[in-house]
Amino acid sequence: MPKRHRPRHGSMGYSPRKRAASEVPRFSSWPDISDGPRIQGFAGYKAGMTHALVVDYRKTSTTSGQEVQIPVTVIEVPPMKVAAVRLYKETPYGLKTITEIWSQKLDKQLRRRLPVPKKYDTDKAWKEVDPVKVDEVRVLVYTQPYLVTGVPKKSPDIMENRIGGGTIEERLEYARKIIGKDIKIEDFTREGDVIDVAAVTKGKGFGGHHKRWGTKLLSHKDSKKRRGVGTTGTFRPGYTRPTVPQAGQIGYHQRTEYNKRVLKMGENGERITPEGGFLSYGAVRNGYILLHGSVPGPTKRLVRLRNAIRPTVAPVDKIDLEYISTTSKQGA
16 A cells, blocks of 8 residues: 655744734844954845846856856845944843944934934943953944935835954954945955845735645535635644644745855946836946845845855856846836
8 A cells, every 4th residue: 555645735934924023134143254354234125137148157067167047136235324333242141232332423314213312422432342341243234225216215224234253353443434434235245255135025915725835725526615724623632733724924024045146246237227127116226236046025125135154155256247138127
């Protein structure tokens, strides 16, 4: 007799499948880096996708060294501003905040997110810092969406990024140099590196258990229904277990994708903007970054970038990007 084998439908690793608490993704951990000190994260806005011709840089690929066509994602990355420096110390219960040092030069748009102090002595706050007690240096940065014509909002998105590399004293000195100033994508990564990408996926609303979990349709001989729930469990225990596929929210979940290759970076977005602009976005007018493959989320969605925390491939010194398609995507 053949062995009955019925694996469960859908992964429980992402449960509960509820809407993300915030559209700004969160990183719970950061990798240690040897070079530095430098900032380990950045953020941009997803403009869209196109295709490119590139000499295959993957050594183990069957088309290694040959010209191949690959899908690429365009992310517009205008400069970000450093609002404050946050210092932590290690405790048996995790990181604990020691102090925060805020900049005196904050944009008026930041008032849309939080109350901005009018009188603050940054120099006095720096004098009170004791490097001996500091174990972690991070910065509070915010985006400038008012520089992006494809994103219809003015309120900046605030997030925390780690400063890694070097000693604590070097990290503090680096943070002191960049506080209140613009940072660019070049301060975070370079062409050929691999990075992690996090974003909130496209929301699809409320959906049934078949679409949500990929379960099997009932037989056409079933009583009165085919897409109904066959059973929600046994008689005992007297409740429905959380592992039973049921209807609910589909999409709008935070997802992190690892080891995305940076193919190209640039300042002039007109070079990669298709004719007529990207669908539902328009033209890229600031700096941009091209990533190999797709990225979670719809157009205009905020995308956070981080140094690869578990790299499985090595950085590439040079990528031969021979052609980037700028043909019209209207009607595609």
